[in-house]
Amino acid sequence: MKTHILVTNDDGVTAPGLLALAEAVRGLPDVKVSILAPDRNWSGGGHVKTLERPLRVREVTLADGSSAYTSDGAPSDCVALALLGFFEEKIDLVVSGINPMPNLGHDVTYSGTVTAAMEAVIWDTPGIAFSLGSVDNHLGALDYTAAAKVAETVVTRALQHKFGPGMLLNVNIPYLPHEELNGIRITRQGLRVYRDRLDKRVDPRGKPYYWIGGDSPTGTAEEGTDVGALINGYVSITPIQLDLTMYSAIPTIGDWGW
Amino acid sequence: MKTHILVTNDDGVTAPGLLALAEAVRGLPDVKVSILAPDRNWSGGGHVKTLERPLRVREVTLADGSSAYTSDGAPSDCVALALLGFFEEKIDLVVSGINPMPNLGHDVTYSGTVTAAMEAVIWDTPGIAFSLGSVDNHLGALDYTAAAKVAETVVTRALQHKFGPGMLLNVNIPYLPHEELNGIRITRQGLRVYRDRLDKRVDPRGKPYYWIGGDSPTGTAEEGTDVGALINGYVSITPIQLDLTMYSAIPTIGDWGW
Numbered sequence: 001m002k003t004h005i006l007v008t009n010d011d012g013v014t015a016p017g018l019l020a021l022a023e024a025v026r027g028l029p030d031v032k033v034s035i036l037a038p039d040r041n042w043s044g045g046g047h048v049k050t051l052e053r054p055l056r057v058r059e060v061t062l063a064d065g066s067s068a069y070t071s072d073g074a075p076s077d078c079v080a081l082a083l084l085g086f087f088e089e090k091i092d093l094v095v096s097g098i099n100p101m102p103n104l105g106h107d108v109t110y111s112g113t114v115t116a117a118m119e120a121v122i123w124d125t126p127g128i129a130f131s132l133g134s135v136d137n138h139l140g141a142l143d144y145t146a147a148a149k150v151a152e153t154v155v156t157r158a159l160q161h162k163f164g165p166g167m168l169l170n171v172n173i174p175y176l177p178h179e180e181l182n183g184i185r186i187t188r189q190g191l192r193v194y195r196d197r198l199d200k201r202v203d204p205r206g207k208p209y210y211w212i213g214g215d216s217p218t219g220t221a222e223e224g225t226d227v228g229a230l231i232n233g234y235v236s237i238t239p240i241q242l243d244l245t246m247y248s249a250i251p252t253i254g255d256w257g258w
Numbered sequence: 259m260k261t262h263i264l265v266t267n268d269d270g271v272t273a274p275g276l277l278a279l280a281e282a283v284r285g286l287p288d289v290k291v292s293i294l295a296p297d298r299n300w301s302g303g304g305h306v307k308t309l310e311r312p313l314r315v316r317e318v319t320l321a322d323g324s325s326a327y328t329s330d331g332a333p334s335d336c337v338a339l340a341l342l343g344f345f346e347e348k349i350d351l352v353v354s355g356i357n358p359m360p361n362l363g364h365d366v367t368y369s370g371t372v373t374a375a376m377e378a379v380i381w382d383t384p385g386i387a388f389s390l391g392s393v394d395n396h397l398g399a400l401d402y403t404a405a406a407k408v409a410e411t412v413v414t415r416a417l418q419h420k421f422g423p424g425m426l427l428n429v430n431i432p433y434l435p436h437e438e439l440n441g442i443r444i445t446r447q448g449l450r451v452y453r454d455r456l457d458k459r460v461d462p463r464g465k466p467y468y469w470i471g472g473d474s475p476t477g478t479a480e481e482g483t484d485v486g487a488l489i490n491g492y493v494s495i496t497p498i499q500l501d502l503t504m505y506s507a508i509p510t511i512g513d514w515g516w
Binding site for chain 1: 299301302303304305306307308309310312313314315332334335338339342343344364366367368373376380381411415418419421422424425427441442444445446447452454455456459465466467468469470495496497498499500501502503504505507508509511512514515516
């Protein structure tokens with residue numbers, strides 16, 4: 001039986017990164033690919049479960065002429081729809097991306113790309129998130145060739161080796177030509193340095209409004225981390241778990257004199 | 259100097275659980291309390307960072323006559339606004355809740371209550387999320403007395419002992435009278451059993467739409483977990499970290515023959 005791969009993303013079904021990822025996995029042997037992705041950009045939208053309104057799904061044709069489905073839900077809703085039975089055949093793997101900007105460090109809880117893979121894991125299905133380490137969000141103008149080639153390798157390895165329940169892979173690929181990539185590093189989550197600033201403005205009617213502004217996040221380029229790998233030209237693969245317990249703190253807090 | 263506590267939630271600024279939490283912390287010595295919470299219900303809304311539109315903030319009066327601020331952003335946006343300088347005085351602690359329904363197991367990545375506390379931790383500020391273990395979502399009809407008393411104790415201990423960077427506390431309180439609570443357990447994140455089902459319907463114009471339906475989640479009542487503690491009448495306090503790396507998987511994936 002063919003391996004049924006769901007492709008989704010958080011930039012919307014028409015994003016070129018999604019098409020690049022779909023084409024990469026379609027080339028693998030014995031694979032059937034289905035696409036169900038949001039009808040708009042959900043970047044920074046977090047892990048959403050839409051329960052208070054119903055979701056619509058419609059069929060669309062992508063730029064390469066292939067067929068895809070799109071929904072008015074979040075990336076994680078698209079995954080839930082697919083895994084709860086929108087497609088007749090069971091989904092064996094969920095891949096999400098390719099996001100134009102990296103998802104590193106604490107980004108993993110905000111990122112629609114990563115939370116789509118989280119949703120897969122919650123439903124006991126392996127999930128892999130792919131992001132490109134571009135520095136500017138030029139949707140459409142980016143070259144996804146190298147990232148798609150990396151995605152093909154990572155999905156091939158993941159299907160060969162399987163991977164355990166409760167874990168997803170967060171893959172970040174430097175924005176470089178394929179021959180300039182230094183290799184692959186299995187990393188831990190690094191530290192993002194957010195540089196958001198509150199930007200207070202006054203509207204034409206004299207009332208204040210607030211932008212979460214400031215500069216793009218940077219990161220601490222520590223050895224062994226996703227941030228460090230990317231800065232040094234390596235593809236970063238971080239195994240991410242859904243158990244967020246800080247085990248080391250359990251005895252400490254137990255001694256707080258309850 | 260007084261300890262400046264921000265109170266927020268994911269049910270909206272008028273929710274009785276927020277008022278109960280605000281009143282609980284206002285009773286503590288040397289504390290100044292500010293409130294900034296969403297203007298609507300964001301349950302299941304995930305960890306959001308609103309960058310594509312500006313946020314409005316307005317002052318409102320709560321049911322007890324006290325003043326609060328409300329924003330059209332998500333719970334995590336409210337925390338970002340507050341920590342990035344909406345209030346002149348630095349925030350020392352963020353408390354979120356009291357959510358009427360529990361946030362256990364994998365709920366922590368979806369939950370607006372918990373992701374508000376996550377946002378605090380990202381900005382190096384301690385965060386504590388409080389949820390009530392009620393089985394039905396009867397906003398307004400619930401008695402928050404016991405939960406508020408527990409919140410007062412937890413916040414007191416947290417201020418006495420401090421707690422490290424990169425960690426938040428996820429507190430769930432059984433829906434029982436205070437004298438019937440069995441005590442406090444420091445727990446690990448347990449397993450939620452989601453029972454969502456896809457419910458396909460047809461609209462009056464013959465087109466399909468989809469509800470993420472099914473039954474409320476249950477959980478595996480394992481010893482040592484948040485789910486287990488709550489079911490056995492104990493307050494559950496789970497230390498949650500923002501490093502989601504599955505360290506044990508790093509060597510395994512490294513052996514995939516890259």
